[in-house]
Amino acid sequence: MKTLNSRTIIATAFVTCMGLASTAQSAVLTFEGIPGGTGINFSSSAEAGFDLVVNGLFLDASGNGAGGSANELEGLAGNPSTGNLDVKRTGGGTFKFTSIDVELEYPSPATVTLRGYLGGILQATDILVASGGYTTSPAVNLAGVIIDEIVVTGQRDFNGGTAFDNLRLENVIPLPGTLALLAPSLLGLACVRRRPQQ
Known part of the structure; x- marks a missing residue:
């Protein structure tokens, strides 16, 4: 079973957050x-x-x-x-x-x-x-x-x-909400380390 690498997960989370942040209300x-x-x-x-x-x-x-x-x-x-x-x-x-x-x-x-x-x-x-x-x-x-x-x-x-x-x-x-949505992605980008391939 193929697993998603961390970059793919972070990129997906970032795009999702940006979409949610720009949702019109x-x-x-x-x-x-x-x-x-x-x-x-x-x-x-x-x-x-x-x-x-x-x-x-x-x-x-x-x-x-x-x-x-x-x-x-x-x-x-x-x-x-x-x-x-x-x-x-x-x-x-x-x-x-x-x-x-x-x-x-x-x-x-x-x-x-x-x-x-x-x-x-x-x-x-x-x-x-x-x-x-x-x-x-x-x-x-x-x-x-x-x-x-x-x-x-x-x-x-x-x-x-x-x-x-x-x-x-x-x-x-929603300015505070936008930051809250983006924070996990930005934190992930800052903290992720490349793991060795197995």
């Missing part, structure tokens, strides 16, 4: 698990491995969310304002913004602005115009950009206002 923030109700302005929460911090928005739990979901985020009713949703991975790490569902709530078109940051430095900005019922708006300038924070700003004033739901974040790169 995705998350959709629907705001469904956030406690509260219509008009409740929550300050922070967590969902799908992300931390959410909110300033000047409220959770509308009246069942008007995109795709049949109950919850959506929108500006404070009747107040000219621009509220923010700040999103980071729980424990840190990088990700990419893919799309968001936006809806116009007043007759005049209004905007949802998304700013992506990496290490506190602005990488790109998308300004999405809401002009009707819920539509899925894909990333434009932020498409494929690696970030570690995204700030979503919803416009709300007496002429126009927006709501948003289903913030889709993809290609989450």
Whole structure:
């Protein structure tokens, strides 16, 4: 019976680890698990491995969310304002913004602005115009950009206002997990000794 040599085993382990480390993951923030109700302005929460911090928005739990979901985020009713949703991975790490569902709530078109940051430095900005019922708006300038924070700003004033739901974040790169997966292969490469053939 032929046995695999140590180099083959290490090379196989390394390739497997690299494949696992680059596996794309995705998350959709629907705001469904956030406690509260219509008009409740929550300050922070967590969902799908992300931390959410909110300033000047409220959770509308009246069942008007995109795709049949109950919850959506929108500006404070009747107040000219621009509220923010700040999103980071729980424990840190990088990700990419893919799309968001936006809806116009007043007759005049209004905007949802998304700013992506990496290490506190602005990488790109998308300004999405809401002009009707819920539509899925894909990333434009932020498409494929690696970030570690995204700030979503919803416009709300007496002429126009927006709501948003289903913030889709993809290609989450698990940095600590990547190192953990690669460590056995790297350790094996460093420690392996060529054994004499028998």
